Amino acid sequence: MAGTLMALSLSTVSPATFAADLPEIESRGYLSVATEDNYAPFNFIEDGNAKGFNTDMLEELRNYADFEIRQDILPWTGLLAAVSTGQYDMALTGASVSDERLRVFNYTPPYASAQHFAIKRADDDSINDVDDLSGKKVGVQAGSVLLSRLPELKKMLEDDGGELGEVVQYESYPEAFADLANGRLDFVIDSAVPVNTLVTSKPDVFAKGPAVSGAGYVSWPIPKSSPELLAYMTTFLDHMKETGRLAELQEKWFGESFPDLPDEPLESVEQFHELAGLDD
Numbered sequence: 001m002a003g004t005l006m007a008l009s010l011s012t013v014s015p016a017t018f019a020a021d022l023p024e025i026e027s028r029g030y031l032s033v034a035t036e037d038n039y040a041p042f043n044f045i046e047d048g049n050a051k052g053f054n055t056d057m058l059e060e061l062r063n064y065a066d067f068e069i070r071q072d073i074l075p076w077t078g079l080l081a082a083v084s085t086g087q088y089d090m091a092l093t094g095a096s097v098s099d100e101r102l103r104v105f106n107y108t109p110p111y112a113s114a115q116h117f118a119i120k121r122a123d124d125d126s127i128n129d130v131d132d133l134s135g136k137k138v139g140v141q142a143g144s145v146l147l148s149r150l151p152e153l154k155k156m157l158e159d160d161g162g163e164l165g166e167v168v169q170y171e172s173y174p175e176a177f178a179d180l181a182n183g184r185l186d187f188v189i190d191s192a193v194p195v196n197t198l199v200t201s202k203p204d205v206f207a208k209g210p211a212v213s214g215a216g217y218v219s220w221p222i223p224k225s226s227p228e229l230l231a232y233m234t235t236f237l238d239h240m241k242e243t244g245r246l247a248e249l250q251e252k253w254f255g256e257s258f259p260d261l262p263d264e265p266l267e268s269v270e271q272f273h274e275l276a277g278l279d280d
């Protein structure tokens with residue numbers, strides 16, 4: 001689920017020490033990837049079959065690579081920790097980039113936007129721009145990247161004389177969306193792709209509101225001890241862009257392509273802040 005994807009127990013993530021880099025992967029003949037199956041449209045199960053953007057990307061990677069791709073499906077709550085401790089070579093999932101994660105992982109070039117947006121009730125005409133969010137009750141997932149970037153919205157509001165209202169933290173996004181639909185919240189914050197998916201699936205209930213953060217990115221985390229694997233996966237994504245296949249899959253699963261995303265891997269907090277305009 002969307003909220004589950006964004007959450008990461010920071011206490012469970014430690015620097016990678018055992019992850020295999022590309023020479024070892026090529027020598028043993030396989031790349032070990034961890035995925036999840038409960039976060040549409042990135043990875044999910046439908047009628048007993050794996051679906052989603054990363055499912056299709058995994059198939060493309062199998063066709064591209066000269067070695068076997070071995071996949072294990074894990075719950076999100078332990079997925080990044082398993083990669084960080086070397087149980088898997090990389091996470092092939094929809095992980096948002098954050099300062100804390102960048103201290104443990106490098107990221108391949110982004111394949112989706114993770115800019116944050118307000119979600120409102122479809123019949124709520126009181127929310128049209130950021131200023132309209134002043135003083136309103138907001139829901140967000142506990143421990144998530146979205147929560148960590150909430151100070152951006154607070155600053156936006158205060159710069160125009162407004163204020164951030166009550167913040168309610170949820171264990172999962174379905175709970176937050178239920179409270180929004182029932183009027184217990186005024187808006188919920190989620191990132192671009194899940195927002196598009198939710199609004200498309202329930203247009204009579206929810207509507208997309210204003211952006212409440214600067215740029216954000218989704219891509220694949222790779223341990224910092226594996227720079228050659230990072231370079232290999234960057235080349236793979238370059239291939240997907242050049243053939244037009246990446247844009248096709250973005251349109252298929254996200255409802256839009258993202259032609260203006262950075263082409264370079266993300267390897268430091270400073271680089272991420274510069275690209276996302278977080279220090280402006």
